[in-house]
Amino acid sequence: MFDRMAEKITPRTQDFSEWYQDVVLQAKLADYSPVKGCMVIRPNGYAIWERIQSNLDRRIKKTGVRNAYFPLFIPESFLKKEADHVEGFAPQCAVVTYAGSKDLEEKLVVRPTSETIINSMFARWVQSYRDLPLLINQWANVVRWEMRTRLFLRTTEFLWQEGHTCHATPEEAEQETRQMLQVYVDFAEEILAMPVVPGLKSESEKFAGALRTYSIEAMMQDKKALQAGTSHNLASNFAKAFGTQFLDSDGKQKFVHQTSWGVSTRLIGGMIMTHSDDKGLVLPPRLATTHVVIVPILGNSPMKPQVLEAADKLAQAIRDAAGKSALPYEIGVDVDRDETKQPGWKFHEHELVGTPLRVEIGPRDLEKGQAVLTRRDTGAKEFIAIGQLPEKAVTLLAEIQAGLLEKARAFRDANTFTVRSYDEFKSKIDSGGFFVAPWCQDKACEGRVKEDTKATIRCLPLGSDFTPIAETEPCMVCGRSESNRVRAIFARAY
Amino acid sequence: MFDRMAEKITPRTQDFSEWYQDVVLQAKLADYSPVKGCMVIRPNGYAIWERIQSNLDRRIKKTGVRNAYFPLFIPESFLKKEADHVEGFAPQCAVVTYAGSKDLEEKLVVRPTSETIINSMFARWVQSYRDLPLLINQWANVVRWEMRTRLFLRTTEFLWQEGHTCHATPEEAEQETRQMLQVYVDFAEEILAMPVVPGLKSESEKFAGALRTYSIEAMMQDKKALQAGTSHNLASNFAKAFGTQFLDSDGKQKFVHQTSWGVSTRLIGGMIMTHSDDKGLVLPPRLATTHVVIVPILGNSPMKPQVLEAADKLAQAIRDAAGKSALPYEIGVDVDRDETKQPGWKFHEHELVGTPLRVEIGPRDLEKGQAVLTRRDTGAKEFIAIGQLPEKAVTLLAEIQAGLLEKARAFRDANTFTVRSYDEFKSKIDSGGFFVAPWCQDKACEGRVKEDTKATIRCLPLGSDFTPIAETEPCMVCGRSESNRVRAIFARAY
Numbered sequence: 001m002f003d004r005m006a007e008k009i010t011p012r013t014q015d016f017s018e019w020y021q022d023v024v025l026q027a028k029l030a031d032y033s034p035v036k037g038c039m040v041i042r043p044n045g046y047a048i049w050e051r052i053q054s055n056l057d058r059r060i061k062k063t064g065v066r067n068a069y070f071p072l073f074i075p076e077s078f079l080k081k082e083a084d085h086v087e088g089f090a091p092q093c094a095v096v097t098y099a100g101s102k103d104l105e106e107k108l109v110v111r112p113t114s115e116t117i118i119n120s121m122f123a124r125w126v127q128s129y130r131d132l133p134l135l136i137n138q139w140a141n142v143v144r145w146e147m148r149t150r151l152f153l154r155t156t157e158f159l160w161q162e163g164h165t166c167h168a169t170p171e172e173a174e175q176e177t178r179q180m181l182q183v184y185v186d187f188a189e190e191i192l193a194m195p196v197v198p199g200l201k202s203e204s205e206k207f208a209g210a211l212r213t214y215s216i217e218a219m220m221q222d223k224k225a226l227q228a229g230t231s232h233n234l235a236s237n238f239a240k241a242f243g244t245q246f247l248d249s250d251g252k253q254k255f256v257h258q259t260s261w262g263v264s265t266r267l268i269g270g271m272i273m274t275h276s277d278d279k280g281l282v283l284p285p286r287l288a289t290t291h292v293v294i295v296p297i298l299g300n301s302p303m304k305p306q307v308l309e310a311a312d313k314l315a316q317a318i319r320d321a322a323g324k325s326a327l328p329y330e331i332g333v334d335v336d337r338d339e340t341k342q343p344g345w346k347f348h349e350h351e352l353v354g355t356p357l358r359v360e361i362g363p364r365d366l367e368k369g370q371a372v373l374t375r376r377d378t379g380a381k382e383f384i385a386i387g388q389l390p391e392k393a394v395t396l397l398a399e400i401q402a403g404l405l406e407k408a409r410a411f412r413d414a415n416t417f418t419v420r421s422y423d424e425f426k427s428k429i430d431s432g433g434f435f436v437a438p439w440c441q442d443k444a445c446e447g448r449v450k451e452d453t454k455a456t457i458r459c460l461p462l463g464s465d466f467t468p469i470a471e472t473e474p475c476m477v478c479g480r481s482e483s484n485r486v487r488a489i490f491a492r493a494y
Numbered sequence: 495m496f497d498r499m500a501e502k503i504t505p506r507t508q509d510f511s512e513w514y515q516d517v518v519l520q521a522k523l524a525d526y527s528p529v530k531g532c533m534v535i536r537p538n539g540y541a542i543w544e545r546i547q548s549n550l551d552r553r554i555k556k557t558g559v560r561n562a563y564f565p566l567f568i569p570e571s572f573l574k575k576e577a578d579h580v581e582g583f584a585p586q587c588a589v590v591t592y593a594g595s596k597d598l599e600e601k602l603v604v605r606p607t608s609e610t611i612i613n614s615m616f617a618r619w620v621q622s623y624r625d626l627p628l629l630i631n632q633w634a635n636v637v638r639w640e641m642r643t644r645l646f647l648r649t650t651e652f653l654w655q656e657g658h659t660c661h662a663t664p665e666e667a668e669q670e671t672r673q674m675l676q677v678y679v680d681f682a683e684e685i686l687a688m689p690v691v692p693g694l695k696s697e698s699e700k701f702a703g704a705l706r707t708y709s710i711e712a713m714m715q716d717k718k719a720l721q722a723g724t725s726h727n728l729a730s731n732f733a734k735a736f737g738t739q740f741l742d743s744d745g746k747q748k749f750v751h752q753t754s755w756g757v758s759t760r761l762i763g764g765m766i767m768t769h770s771d772d773k774g775l776v777l778p779p780r781l782a783t784t785h786v787v788i789v790p791i792l793g794n795s796p797m798k799p800q801v802l803e804a805a806d807k808l809a810q811a812i813r814d815a816a817g818k819s820a821l822p823y824e825i826g827v828d829v830d831r832d833e834t835k836q837p838g839w840k841f842h843e844h845e846l847v848g849t850p851l852r853v854e855i856g857p858r859d860l861e862k863g864q865a866v867l868t869r870r871d872t873g874a875k876e877f878i879a880i881g882q883l884p885e886k887a888v889t890l891l892a893e894i895q896a897g898l899l900e901k902a903r904a905f906r907d908a909n910t911f912t913v914r915s916y917d918e919f920k921s922k923i924d925s926g927g928f929f930v931a932p933w934c935q936d937k938a939c940e941g942r943v944k945e946d947t948k949a950t951i952r953c954l955p956l957g958s959d960f961t962p963i964a965e966t967e968p969c970m971v972c973g974r975s976e977s978n979r980v981r982a983i984f985a986r987a988y
Contacts, residue, residue: 031615031618031619033564033565033611033614033615034569034572034611034614035565035567035568035569035602035611038565038566038567039565040562040563040564040565040615041562041563042562043560043561043562043630046560046561046562046563047560047561049563050561066537066540066541067537067540067541067544068534068535068536068537068540069534069535069540069543069653070527070534071527071529071532071533071534071651072532072604072635072637072651073529073532073588073651074529075528075529078528090595091594091595092594093593093594094567094590094592094593094594094602095590095591095592095593096588096589096590096591096604097589097590097591097592098588098589098591099587099588099589099639100585100586100587100588100639100640100641101584101585108529108588110566110590110604117527117528117529120527120528121525121527121534124525125525130834136537140635141566141634141635143566145593145594146594147594157565157566157567159563
């Protein structure tokens, strides 16, 4: 396998979707499994998930949330207790009908999400206002039967975290929903270097069973939108279905107000489609395991031992420099000593898997006291004195992380348009991008856009980033000015 | 809920099994779920699992293993490809028969273990001897339909890690099997403070599909054995079933030689039954999140602000002392500021959840420049000068960790007996313990012991800890000296 010259990656301009698949498979991030719609996450991909988990887990815990684990199986009757919820999820459920060599009395659904099973426990655990807020998260696998799947982006089984909280008042639930949305925004931008728009989902796009759904939306390099995380205000919908009540300090029994929020292995797909290029994966340093690879150029040189020794010393010097720096993570530095491969093959391989920095050092470099340092993101190469290389490498890692976010943000901004006329929108939608427009909040207008153009409302963006469009303008679709207009982002999406 | 005075814990001497359940439920480690046999791991319990995961994961990775993730579902036909494997697992399987509102063409088994689905991928990934060894681990949930379940010890769904490796030769596979067994021994003793006997399973107790199974066996406080981890040499059994072959350096196609090995959330149950007492959980410091709790004794004292300030300062001083010490982990120090609870209630509560050290400090203590330091494991209390307390606390944490292992080891050794006569064995088995005896390796003798006494062969212990019994002595059960005798440990087990 390691002998094979890597296959060619389809260029993005030729076929974006083929390009994506080529990168995922050739960088050995994931593979198709024999089970329809289920993927295998290979070590290179799982290492990225581990970085995501450990960083996000820390952020979630900082807000006072604790991890727990709830059963994989949900009795079928539980799912049916919340009417919208079962309507939304039943068509996607995988169902266990026999177990232990017997037909089950009650069928068990493999969790598509855990609001119902968790509420059955919350109803037992919550008694008094002193038990609130109850802040729980779980890292788990979930199953949603999908017809059309795509590695990381949409798979029958995926890994995620799902937070579930109970609060005494509607205000606190709304505050928690928004707080976790902000955690996702910060995480996506600081760690994945993926700029996102936080916003409110339209009624027709909200979570089945929620009062209100917020999401973060990212723009991929093909200018399509990717929903990268959601945070739901569930009000008391599940609490009423399961009897999750508490005795308040005023002596009255009340239903709790709840939230749930989650991000999944889909983030890996989003990160790939945000940064990677025709050579393969471009990995933000915060997600890398190996940050710097040193390739000694040996050939048949009699200086081989000296070059290898210099490479090892340099590796240690880079680790030391990172340790002493303000870099908020530990870095991995490898020396690629494999003598069965040519340097050219190695360069190609390290580009494919996205190692942020590459150092080349050969006998002639050693004589001159220098080495070649190459950035994966820009491809920029420079000769640099060995003594200065460690500090430079550390500086570059921070620059690459910041640069990837900036570049992606500039790309998104350049492809975000304000539109007021439906004709203009229809003439532009085929070239992709985010379209910010006034919308009358009528489902009919939302539906018409989808039918005409396959674009959907990604969100009603929060904040003031899109002020060129005033909420007082007439609806882009129907032109009416009677009902409450809002600013909506229309786009084609994954 | 926090108002309720904690219920009474059944004493161990009265009913060990009730005691265990009381500790698990009252310390809020786990709870029963509405799904038969499935448990909910509550935050106090899950925090222990997170400690187990992060430490063991580091040890596994140190041996060169990388994490990955394979599908939850296994096509039914895969399970049938290895004859012993399907015979062992089929009766315990939960099966998905419809999904996405349709009957499935091929039923999907919820993984009881992943040798088959993983081999279907290994068969694709392994081509050449240069791809070997292939060393993979996954952290996952698995499902085995159990009739009689017990929180943590035996549940329908449980969490575990399962390692799966491929090697070029039988010798390397055996070496890997033994290496991972040793990783489990070290982990159990150094982190869980749970002494274990590593050994070989008898033919009738080995993993369905393995050539050979090793296990680590621990003794609980009721003198029953608990199998705490297993490591299997699978030979080429699964490789042949799935065609996992490689082109060796001699130009020949060969089947890989494989291993698999795992530990699960059962370890938490084992840890509880090893150390805990009639007041609740006793937690080895390596598994604690809060290592020291400081309880300010306030009453109506006018010195309340001073006491609270002293408590906060002390907490920071303990953290600092730990940071500067050789203690190989970060410690958590909490000040229990809850003014709605009495100190007595708090002492009880912190004992229940197993916090290793408790500090009490009140106005009179403050005047004298002292505090009270209490160990959870022994209950020993002492007055100590506030200036000396931080270093003392750090020393005690190390002492508690070592002391728990020593105590458990002494208990096990005191209840491990060598027996040569079957009558003697039968007269002693009811009082519990490990019985080391010569065995002729005949299944009939093994079966007879089980029928007569409910005891099973836990393992054929490795190493020389049990040399009083020579392998040349006649079988304890049948008295024969013809066949190959071995030393076996007989015990009743969980």
